[in-house]
Structures are given as structure tokens and as C-alpha cells.
Amino acid sequence: MSDTEFDEGERIDPAEAAAAVAGSPGGDLEDAAEMAAAAEAAAEAAADNEPQGEPPAEPVVERQTVIVVSPSPEPEAAAVTAEGGAGYQSVMRALEPEFVEMPPGPHGGAEVFKLLDEAREQRAEHAHGGGALAANADFIALDESDGSSDERGPESKSDEAEEGEIEDDEAELTPEQAAMLKEQMAGKKMGKKKRRKLLSKITAALGLDGRGTKRKRDDDEPDVLEVAPWIRSKDYFRETEVAMWLHREIKDFVRYVSPTPDVISARAAVVDRVQKRVGRLWADARVHVFGSFATDLYLPEADIDLVVISEAGQYTNRKNLYELANALKHAHITDYVDVIAKARVPIIKFVDKTTGINVDVSFEKYGGVVAAHTIQTWLRETPGLRELTLVVKSFLAKRELNNVATGGLGGFAVTCMVLSFLQVHPKVASGEIDARDNLGVLLIEFFELYGKNFNYEVVGIDVDGACYFHKDSDEHAQNRRRFSLAIRDPNDVTNNISRGTHNLRNIKRAFGGAFDMLTGQCFELDTMSYKRRKGKSLLGSILHIRED
Structure with missing residues (x-):
């Protein structure tokens, strides 16, 4: 910008001003053109403030004025006054083709630019073509002394930037x-x-x-496509309702984690290999699938749960465990088998050599198979159950809160909690809303219920009766820890399927944190412009999945 100075309110001929700017160090004709643009805005702003019906003191067409702003970086030093004097050290980048006299009295920099904005809006209503200078006449370059930035609406942008x-x-x-x-x-x-x-x-x-x-890249600021790969090529940011954004994300997440036909075939081949080896070892034994693989509620990294069942129920001793372990190694199905013979439910664990899938094999236990059939029935009859269960299971798995052996929530217990939530939800139960169309809101409310409001010390869950029960009224729901989760087994009322979930406080804390995170993200995104929303993920804030 030119260093040329003018006295306050001095009337300047356009040619002289342009020559002064172009001839000063660092000045050029472009600066002169820019100066003309901003002064035009100031002209009409001040004209609006003159008393109506009174003729202007000077001819309008051939007079000029200059509005000046102090270059001080401090906001309070940037005030523009009508009586000024020593504070005017720089000329704004435009000369006004019409004379404008600012209203008398002191005016802060913000007031001046407010008047300029008003004049700009009024002029925009009557705008017509006028060359390069006219096309850019609405652009006012502000010095940074008042901490302001350029604010131009879509109607004021140059057509030919x-x-x-x-x-x-x-x-x-x-x-x-x-x-x-x-x-x-x-x-x-x-x-x-x-x-x-x-x-x-x-x-x-x-x-x-x-x-x-x-x-x-910091670990706490990963690329959104690395932690939420299901949002690739999606346009959630265009949703006017943030709840619908989350709903769509849940559906895309479920599609992302659901198995492909190749994955299903690979897992079925593992079961077939084990079945053949068991058949050669014990002719009267059969292998049954249970757990998440049988119910189609498994995540990509989930293992396969198998149980060996015979007509006589005779394969229950330690010898049988080691016999099957050796047979699997000799058949080159696996290189190593972990035999856990002293557990409450003895099992063998191994990794399939071909697929790398973890496999657990138990013996002569029907409970898992019956539970799988029960869950399959629930899934057919309860809209939204599969989607919400997969999200919650993934949420727990990422925090290592899904392993019953370490006090976490097992898959059956998670499914029961989601089912109970849907059963007692007043709008879902009454048919006022369809869970399949409101997954986002329901997920947030699930986390609110079990992370904020559920009374674990007093209340138990009964999915068979679609209700809650008082824990003191059921001896089988008793636990030496008062703060515990009680879920009646729908196939055996004497069994509390969440008895081993002793890490409940951390689970409750995680659910509560998910509620806070999702609601906070929803409020934040609801106030953002579409541009700032683009590329963001709501579900990714609680489900961090890195894509290999």
C-alpha cells in the first residue's frame, strides 16, 4: 500500500490521487483502482445518513473524499474519527467517485465499516456492468488493525476472480x-x-x-478415513438433521463390517475341516456352530465357536480334549492347540492355518446352540436389533470390554441388553417410530440408559417377559457385588448370563462417555457450515477402526 498521506477530509482529484498512489514507493495503478472501490461504498453509506430533502453541500459527481484507517495492530488504536488529525497515516485502497461527508462526531472503525456494508448492500440492488473496476467495487480491503476479516456474501464476489x-x-x-x-x-x-x-x-x-x-500425524488425530473407512464417498454432511446423519452412518458401518460371500465361505470351510476330523476320530459325534457366527452378529475379527456333541454325551473328560488337539495338528489344520482343561467349561483353542481365524471348541454343552436359535428368532422379529448390537459389540471390542474372561460383556449379554432396550422403549413398543428408521437416536438413547440412568444395584433385565425385575426378588440374580448386572437367561431362569461381568463400572463409564461424545458431536456439527462438516464422522468418534 502507498505511504502517501492526505489530510483528514481533504478533497482530492481522482487523477491526482491515482498519480500519487502510483508514484509512491510500492504503489501502482492497481492500488488506485482498489482505493476507488472502497470509497464508493463509503460514499453511499454516509449519503444515507444525510437529512432527507436537503440538497448536498457540494456537487456529487466531481468531488472526492478519502476514508483513512490507522495501521496500528491494536483494535483500540484503529478507531476512525471525523475530527482525527494525527492518527490518519494510511489511505484505504480505494478512491470514491462520489463525495461523501461522514456524519459528525467520533466513529469507531466498526461503525465506519458497518456504514460501508449498508452502502454496499444498497448499491448491489442497482448494480450494473462497469468494467473491471465496477466488477470489484464491492471489495473493501481492511487493514488488520481492527481484527476484522473480509466478509463478502455470494452476491458480492467478483464474477471473474x-x-x-x-x-x-x-x-x-x-x-x-x-x-x-x-x-x-x-x-x-x-x-x-x-x-x-x-x-x-x-x-x-x-x-x-x-x-x-x-x-x-498424531495418534489422537488420525485420518478420518483410517478410523471410519465406511464414510468413504458418502455425503452425510448434506443432511439437515444430524440424527439422520448418524442413522445413515450406522447403516453404512453395518454394511462395512458385515461379511462378504468370500468371508462366509472361508469360515464355513473351517467348520467343515473340523467336522471331518471329529467324524474320523469319533463316529457318533457332530460339530455344531453357536455364538456370533451362528447368529450373523460377528465382527470381522471374531472367532468361531464350535461344540462337539454326541448322542451319549460321552466326550467330556480331559483325554478327549487332548485327543482332538493332536488330531487337528496331525491333519495340519493348525500348528498349535491350547488345551484349557481346568476351566468351568473345558475348551481347546487354536488358529486355523489356512485362514488365520481363531477357533474355540467345547464339548457336550447344548446351551450355546439353544441360545443361538433364540437369538435368530429375536433378529427375525425385532427390527434394528442386529444393527444396534453390531455397533455396541464393536464399541466394547475396541475397548477390550467384550471378553467375559476378563469381566467384560459377552455377545449374548449385549444382545439381551439391546433387545430389552427396544422392548421397553415407549415409542418403539407403541409403534410410534420404526427402529429401522431411527438408529441414530436409538443408539444415543441406549448409551444414555446404560451409561447414565440404569440402576444396576436394584434392577435386573428379563427379556423373556419384556420387562425389568427387582433383583432382591430373585435369588439367582444375587451377586456378592451389589453393583452388578443381572440378566435372566431366557432359556434357563436359574442362570444369570452376565454373572461374570465384574468389570461393570468401566463398562458403564464407557457407555456414559459414548453418550457424552455423540451428543457433543451432534451439537457441534449441527452448528457447522456444510463445508466444515465435509469429511467428518459421528460414529468414528466412538468407533476407531483402522483399515489395513
Whole structure:
């Protein structure tokens, strides 16, 4: 910008002003053109404040004025007054083609620019073509002394912006735009605040740190496509209702984690190999599938649960466990088998050599098979059960709260909790809403119920009766820990299927944290513009899945 100074309120001939700016150090005709644009806005703003019906004191067409702003970086030092004097050190980048006299009295910088904005809006209503200068007459370049930034609505943007120019200060830059803007900034003068803001956007777009070197991604700020790969090529950000955004994300997440035909075939082949080996070892024994693989509620990393059942129920001793373990190794199905013979339910564990899938084999226990059939019935009769159960199971798995052996929630218990939630939900139970169309809201309410409101010390869950029960009224629900989860087994009322969930406090805390996180994210995204929403994930805030 030119260093040429003018006295306050001095009337300047356009040609003289342009020559003064172009002839000063660093000045050029472009500066003169820009100065003319801003002064035009100020002209009509002040004209609106003159008493109606009174003729102007001077002819309008051939008079000029200059509005000046102090270049001080401090906001309080940027005040523009009508009586000023020594504070006017720089000329704004435009000369007004019409004379304007500002209203008498002191005016802060914000008031001046408010008047300019009003004049700009009024002029926009009567705008017509007028060459390059007219096309850019609404652009007012503010010095950074008042901490303001350029605010231009869509109607005020230049129709023919220069190639590579970034007009929207709030727009996210592409790497190509950032590189171009970086080159443009090298030879331009601007305030410190504006320069810092632009540099911050450039470094973010180019993935640089504050020193201009490539920024290493922190573990707590991963790429959204790495932790939420199901959002790739999705347009959730266009949803006017954030609840619908979350609903759509849940459906896409379920599709993402659901098995492909190849995965299903590979898992079936594992079961077939084990079945053949068991048949050769014991002719009267059969292998049955239970657990999440049997109910189609398994996540990609889930194991396969098998049980060996015979007509006589005779394969229950330790000898049988080791016989099957050796047979599996000799058949090259696996290289190593872990025999857990002293557990309450003895099992053998191994990793399938072909697929790398973990397999657990138990003996002569019907409970798991019956439970699998029960869950299959629930899934057929309860809309939304599969989707919500898969999200909750994934949430717990990412926090290692899904292993019953370490006090976590097993798959059967999770399914019962989701089913109970849907059974007693007043709007779902009454048919007022369809769970399949409201997954986002229901997920948040699930976390609110079991993370904030559920009375674990007093209340138990009975999915068979679609109700709750008082724990003191059922001896089988008793636990030496008062703060415990009690879920009646729908196939055996004497069994509390969540008896081993002794890590309940951490589970409750995790559910409560998920509720807080999701509601906070929903409120935040609801206030964002579509541009800032783009590329974000609601479900990814609680489900961090890294794509290999």
C-alpha cells in the first residue's frame, strides 16, 4: 500500500490521487483502482445518513473524499474519527467517485465499516456492468488493525476472480490452492493477523507444521478415513438433521463390517475341516456352530465357536480334549492347540492355518446352540436389533470390554441388553417410530440408559417377559457385588448370563462417555457450515477402526 498521506477530509482529484498512489514507493495503478472501490461504498453509506430533502453541500459527481484507517495492530488504536488529525497515516485502497461527508462526531472503525456494508448492500440492488473496476467495487480491503476479516456474501464476489484466487476466507484449501496462495503471498503486503490466518490454512492443507516441515500425524488425530473407512464417498454432511446423519452412518458401518460371500465361505470351510476330523476320530459325534457366527452378529475379527456333541454325551473328560488337539495338528489344520482343561467349561483353542481365524471348541454343552436359535428368532422379529448390537459389540471390542474372561460383556449379554432396550422403549413398543428408521437416536438413547440412568444395584433385565425385575426378588440374580448386572437367561431362569461381568463400572463409564461424545458431536456439527462438516464422522468418534 502507498505511504502517501492526505489530510483528514481533504478533497482530492481522482487523477491526482491515482498519480500519487502510483508514484509512491510500492504503489501502482492497481492500488488506485482498489482505493476507488472502497470509497464508493463509503460514499453511499454516509449519503444515507444525510437529512432527507436537503440538497448536498457540494456537487456529487466531481468531488472526492478519502476514508483513512490507522495501521496500528491494536483494535483500540484503529478507531476512525471525523475530527482525527494525527492518527490518519494510511489511505484505504480505494478512491470514491462520489463525495461523501461522514456524519459528525467520533466513529469507531466498526461503525465506519458497518456504514460501508449498508452502502454496499444498497448499491448491489442497482448494480450494473462497469468494467473491471465496477466488477470489484464491492471489495473493501481492511487493514488488520481492527481484527476484522473480509466478509463478502455470494452476491458480492467478483464474477471473474483471478485464477488461483481464494475468495472465501472460511473455505478449506486444496493442496494446489494452498501452494498457489503461498506464492501469491510472497510479494504482497498485509497485516500480521491476516498473514497468520492464511499461513495456518496453507500449512493445514499441505500437511505442514509451524516450521514448514511435513507434520507427523498424531495418534489422537488420525485420518478420518483410517478410523471410519465406511464414510468413504458418502455425503452425510448434506443432511439437515444430524440424527439422520448418524442413522445413515450406522447403516453404512453395518454394511462395512458385515461379511462378504468370500468371508462366509472361508469360515464355513473351517467348520467343515473340523467336522471331518471329529467324524474320523469319533463316529457318533457332530460339530455344531453357536455364538456370533451362528447368529450373523460377528465382527470381522471374531472367532468361531464350535461344540462337539454326541448322542451319549460321552466326550467330556480331559483325554478327549487332548485327543482332538493332536488330531487337528496331525491333519495340519493348525500348528498349535491350547488345551484349557481346568476351566468351568473345558475348551481347546487354536488358529486355523489356512485362514488365520481363531477357533474355540467345547464339548457336550447344548446351551450355546439353544441360545443361538433364540437369538435368530429375536433378529427375525425385532427390527434394528442386529444393527444396534453390531455397533455396541464393536464399541466394547475396541475397548477390550467384550471378553467375559476378563469381566467384560459377552455377545449374548449385549444382545439381551439391546433387545430389552427396544422392548421397553415407549415409542418403539407403541409403534410410534420404526427402529429401522431411527438408529441414530436409538443408539444415543441406549448409551444414555446404560451409561447414565440404569440402576444396576436394584434392577435386573428379563427379556423373556419384556420387562425389568427387582433383583432382591430373585435369588439367582444375587451377586456378592451389589453393583452388578443381572440378566435372566431366557432359556434357563436359574442362570444369570452376565454373572461374570465384574468389570461393570468401566463398562458403564464407557457407555456414559459414548453418550457424552455423540451428543457433543451432534451439537457441534449441527452448528457447522456444510463445508466444515465435509469429511467428518459421528460414529468414528466412538468407533476407531483402522483399515489395513
